[in-house]
Every structure is written in C-alpha cells, then in structure tokens.
Amino acid sequence: DPSQLKAFEAAQDQLSGALSRLMVVVERYPDLKADQQFLTLQAQLEGTENRIAVARRDYIEAVRQFNTEIRTFPGVIWSKLLYSDLEAKPTFSAKPGADEAPKVSFQ
Numbered sequence: 001d002p003s004q005l006k007a008f009e010a011a012q013d014q015l016s017g018a019l020s021r022l023m024v025v026v027e028r029y030p031d032l033k034a035d036q037q038f039l040t041l042q043a044q045l046e047g048t049e050n051r052i053a054v055a056r057r058d059y060i061e062a063v064r065q066f067n068t069e070i071r072t073f074p075g076v077i078w079s080k081l082l083y084s085d086l087e088a089k090p091t092f093s094a095k096p097g098a099d100e101a102p103k104v105s106f107q
Helices: 002-028 030-034 036-071 075-082
Strands: none
C-alpha cells in the first residue's frame, strides 16, 4: 500500500532525526557514555536499524516475487481470470543514501 510505504519512510526519517539529536546530547554530556543504560540504548538502536533493514529486504523480495508471478506463465493467466484489476506493486525506492545508517558518534 503506497500510503503505508510513505508512512514507513516518514518513520525512518524521524528515527534519523532523533539519532542526530541524540548525538548532540551525548557530545554535551560525556559522562553519559559510561552509563550502563546508555550502552543498552546503543544496543537497542543497533537492533532497530537491523530490523528495519530486514523488513525492507523482505518487502522488496515479496514485491519482486508478486510482480514476477503476475507477469509470467501460468500466474498471468490466474491473475487475469481471478483478479482482472490486479496490477504490479511498486517497488521500494529509498532516497539516495538511505541504505546507510545515520552516523552517530558517541565520543
């Protein structure tokens, strides 16, 4: 669904902005780096970035399989017979540079 895809991209943009603000806070408070809770936060951020990457990869693969199925034999026949208005789904197109996680320096 294009609206859900746009919402997902907006959420990723918000995450990038939050990470940027967090970097500024860390630079202002150097003793924060040694706190165990902050180390836990770092691990959670890494896990979140990994889950986003996995979800994006899974979505791209599912759309590729769907589009291939409705365009090739025998899937094209079934899609025309059962779902006359079925169209290919748009693939995920991220902004340039979005494939890299935001650089956060905890120094």
